[in-house]
Amino acid sequence: MYYxxxxxxxxxxxxxxxxGVTKFAKxxxxxxxxxxxxxxxxxxxxxxxxxxNDIDGSVASYFADHFQRQLMSGIMVQDYLGLTPKxxxxxxxxxxxxxxxxxxxxxxxxxxRMDTCAVYGFETMxxxxxxxxxxxxxxxxxxxxxxxxxxxxxxxxxxxxxxxMHEFGTTVEQLAxxxxxxxxxxxxxxxxxxxxxxxxxxxxxxxxxxxPLTRLDVCTMSDGAAxxxxxxxxxxxxxxxxxxxxxxxxxxTDTMRLSDRxxxxxxxxxxxxxxxxxxxxxxxxxxxxxxxTAAKEAYxxxxxxxxxxxxxxxxxxxxxxxSEIQTYEDLGLCKYGEGGKFIEEGKSELKGxxxxxxxxxxxxxxxxxxxTGIMQSVFMFWQLQRTVKKHFKDDYLQLNNPKRGxxxxxxxTGTYVTATIMEAVK
Amino acid sequence: MTINPNAKMEETQNGxxxxxxxxxxxxxxxxxxYIHSYAQDSEFFRALGKKKIMGSKCxxxxxxxxxxxSHCMMCGAETEWYQLPNTGKVHxxxxxxxxxxxxxxxxxxxxxxxxxxxxxxxxxxxxIGADLDDLYIGMPVTAKFRRNQKFSxxxxxxxxxxxxxxxxxx
Numbered sequence: 131m132y133y134x135x136x137x138x139x140x141x142x143x144x145x146x147x148x149x150g151v152t153k154f155a156k157x158x159x160x161x162x163x164x165x166x167x168x169x170x171x172x173x174x175x176x177x178x179x180x181x182x183n184d185i186d187g188s189v190a191s192y193f194a195d196h197f198q199r200q201l202m203s204g205i206m207v208q209d210y211l212g213l214t215p216k217x218x219x220x221x222x223x224x225x226x227x228x229x230x231x232x233x234x235x236x237x238x239x240x241x242x243r244m245d246t247c248a249v250y251g252f253e254t255m256x257x258x259x260x261x262x263x264x265x266x267x268x269x270x271x272x273x274x275x276x277x278x279x280x281x282x283x284x285x286x287x288x289x290x291x292x293x294x295m296h297e298f299g300t301t302v303e304q305l306a307x308x309x310x311x312x313x314x315x316x317x318x319x320x321x322x323x324x325x326x327x328x329x330x331x332x333x334x335x336x337x338x339x340x341x342p343l344t345r346l347d348v349c350t351m352s353d354g355a356a357x358x359x360x361x362x363x364x365x366x367x368x369x370x371x372x373x374x375x376x377x378x379x380x381x382x383t384d385t386m387r388l389s390d391r392x393x394x395x396x397x398x399x400x401x402x403x404x405x406x407x408x409x410x411x412x413x414x415x416x417x418x419x420x421x422x423t424a425a426k427e428a429y430x431x432x433x434x435x436x437x438x439x440x441x442x443x444x445x446x447x448x449x450x451x452x453s454e455i456q457t458y459e460d461l462g463l464c465k466y467g468e469g470g471k472f473i474e475e476g477k478s479e480l481k482g483x484x485x486x487x488x489x490x491x492x493x494x495x496x497x498x499x500x501x502t503g504i505m506q507s508v509f510m511f512w513q514l515q516r517t518v519k520k521h522f523k524d525d526y527l528q529l530n531n532p533k534r535g536x537x538x539x540x541x542x543t544g545t546y547v548t549a550t551i552m553e554a555v556k
Numbered sequence: 557m558t559i560n561p562n563a564k565m566e567e568t569q570n571g572x573x574x575x576x577x578x579x580x581x582x583x584x585x586x587x588x589x590y591i592h593s594y595a596q597d598s599e600f601f602r603a604l605g606k607k608k609i610m611g612s613k614c615x616x617x618x619x620x621x622x623x624x625x626s627h628c629m630m631c632g633a634e635t636e637w638y639q640l641p642n643t644g645k646v647h648x649x650x651x652x653x654x655x656x657x658x659x660x661x662x663x664x665x666x667x668x669x670x671x672x673x674x675x676x677x678x679x680x681x682x683x684i685g686a687d688l689d690d691l692y693i694g695m696p697v698t699a700k701f702r703r704n705q706k707f708s709x710x711x712x713x714x715x716x717x718x719x720x721x722x723x724x725x726x
Contacts, residue, residue: 159579199586265656274597275623278708279680280667281656288650289669296648296693340652340667341688389623389669389678392630415648415669415678 140431141240145366145373146552147359149508150174154323154354154496157256163192163203164210166355167250171211174248174357174508178369185359186244187217191231191251192500193224196266198254207250217244224270225449227251228356228503229539229548233379235360236550245362246369251504252355263351270542272387284348284450286388286543288340291452293416295342300455300470302342306333307473308451309346309493315480316490318526321505323352323496333451346493347451354498356505374514377534377551378431382423384544388415397422399462400435406465418453418544421460428536428549429462437462438484441551442532443513445506447540448491454478457538458486461549480527488513488527503539503548510535514554594707599637600624604711607701611675613638622672622679640672640679643717646695647671647678651688664688670697670714685715 150173152158152166161169175181188211190204200206204220221231228251235249255263268281280286294300310330316322328346336345366373385391393411397419398404413419425437434440444461448454455469463484464472472478478486489495489509492502512518513532519525532554539548573583594601603610612621616633628635647669655663666683668691683697696717705711 159576159581199584259657261654261657261660264654265658268656274594275709276680278710279682280652281659282652282654285650285652285655285667288652289648289667292650293648293669293693338651338653340650340654342650385629387623387680389680390621390625390629391677393676 142242143363144236144239144376145361145363146376146507146511147361147366147369147373148174148178148180149356149358149511150177151321151356151501151505151508152354153321154352154498154501154505156323156350156352158353159256163198163252163254163355164207166353167207167252167357168210170355170357171248171250174359178359180359180369182212184246184369185213185216185248186246187238188213188248188250189231189235189238190218190220191228191249191504192220192253193222193227194253194266194499196269197263198257203252207252211250213248223546224541225447225499226503226539226541226546226548227500228506229537229550230381230503230546231500232358232503232507232537232539233381233548233550235358236376236379239360239362245365247360249358249360249504250355251357251501253498253500254353255351255498256353260351275389276387282340283542284343285340287450287452288343289388290415290456290543291342291450293414294452294456297410297416298467298470302334303330304455304470304474305342305347305451306330308448308454309333311473311479312448312454312487312491312493313346315488315527316494318522318524319490319495320522320524322490322494324350324494325490326494343450343452349449349492349497352496352498354496354501354505356501356508358504358507358511371556372515373555374511375553375555377553378428379551380424380426380428380431380549382420382427382547384413384418384420386545388543391415391419396466397426399426399429399437401437401462402465410466412466417456417466418460418540418547420544420547421457421538421540421549424538424547424549425461428551432551434551438464441484441534441536443485443488443510443529443535444538445487445489445510445535446491446538447502448487448493449497449540451493453540454486454491457540460547461536461538485529488529503537506537506539507550507552510537510552514552516554596626597624601707601711604701605705607642609640609642609679609699609712611638611640611679612636620675621677622670622675623677640675642699644670644672644679644697646683646691646693646697648693649683649691651691666691668697668714682710682713683715684713690716
């Protein structure tokens with residue numbers, strides 16, 4: 131009811147008209163973040179023959195000030211791109227920074243403030259070593275209560291995975307299958323950081339990071355940038371004959387501390403009923419209530435009542451293999467508890483019922499935090515435009531005529547989660 | 557007169573650590589001490605010195621938290637301090653073999669979420685005195701407290717409750 135009322139005031143239609151991504155890598159010291167964004171930005175601009183005069187404003191997407199010990203990196207990019215004195219702002223929300231910034235760009239257009247908006251995301255994680263990087267990321271957990279005890283996100287997610295296994299019987303082999311799938315998809319993505327042909331035993335035999343998550347269940351640190359250009363309907367069709375409609379957006383939140391998550395009832399999607407979960411205490415620490423909340427709002431905005439039938443592909447935030455399985459459930463691709471079986475039955479494989487992370491996801495493409503959510507939008511855009519071959523120089527990952535996709539961005543232990551529905555127009 | 561065209565910056569022997577010449581990559585050091593206030597949560601840290609774990613209870617709706625929080629997330633009302641039991645059960649667990657730089661030297665270490673009877677939320681802590689193979693959900697655990705307080709949440713940690721016929725479950 132609430133969301134349907136919101137829809138009446140949803141503002142103007144918003145389209146994505148172009149995108150660009152740098153190849154994500156562990157370290158690219160020959161370029162700083164400004165030049166990296168510039169490369170992705172020029173790729174996007176040149177693809178549809180735009181000049182700086184065509185851009186009304188921008189949104190900067192980056193997570194950590196610590197990684198480079200530079201505050202106001204956003205304005206440095208705005209400056210380098212030649213976008214000053216146009217309006218811009220920085221958006222930050224941990225791992226979901228990219229998804230939130232993309233939605234902010236959407237709002238700039240939907241509100242009528244801008245006709246074109248560049249959303250640029252970036253992160254430089256290579257200026258500190260991996261374990262210092264983990265420490266910085268862990269500062270995104272409560273520094274009074276959680277950081278001093280665990281101080282390690284993989285540890286927090288591992289505890290969530292253990293509880294998921296306990297509640298639903300999810301197995302470590304099912305987790306590993308997500309890693310195998312995503313690393314394999316990435317073999318055909320030239321932008322991906324870690325394409326690999328793996329087996330379940332490779333994943334299980336790699337060094338344990340935090341039980342049950344091994345090195346290959348966890349994404350890597352990356353340097354990278356990604357840019358999306360958004361436009362109003364009128365502008366979009368002037369710029370390209372094949373824009374992609376951003377049909378709806380959804381955002382959810384949850385408590386900072388895992389400890390504080392309630393043990394209540396599942397917010398139901400149209401394809402679920404209360405009796406499905408009569409004994410489940412939700413979300414506890416097994417599921418992401420913010421993910422479910424985001425999906426519910428996005429589905430309502432797009433009129434989706436049976437997600438697995440009404441979506442053709444998904445790019446979701448698989449910082450951990452366990453998160454991908456948990457997210458199948460949050461998004462209602464299957465019921466809570468069936469996520470492990472979902473991957474085991476191959477439903478999310480490239481040739482499965484609904485391809486999930488055909489790009490390779492975060493696990494294999496990399497996770498330069500502020501760029502990640504924007505990268506997802508670019509890969510989704512190319513899929514829905516059916517231009518994967520042009521941009522990847524390889525059409526193996528191009529799905530056959532996809533009409534509608536969902537991108538999903540997620541911050542630490544599910545504190546902020548975004549879901550955005552994108553649709554092909556032809 | 558202060559004008560001096562021969563002014564010269566003093567030279568030092570500190571130098572800079574260089575990792576690479578092209579691109580030029582140098583070492584940049586950063587360190588800081590914060591004057592950190594625990595503010596409205598101060599009592600939690602003080603109480604650990606008295607071997608008490610203090611959670612919160614909503615004065616209005618009665619929701620109980622195993623963590624300090626001075627206002628209720630369910631109804632927005634003020635909470636009061638509420639002493640938690642010193643024994644509980646493992647709600648979930650992990651063993652970390654890697655970690656943030658600050659904790660690398662402590663690996664491997666166990667993290668647990670503790671559930672207390674009749675308390676609505678959980679508590680995150682370290683567990684010692686057990687290996688990964690010993691841990692299971694539902695395992696009874698009891699709190700122990702550091703004698704020399706650091707005013708950190710790790711002033712309390714948990715150990716397994718001694719059991720005559722220890723049942724292992726995964």
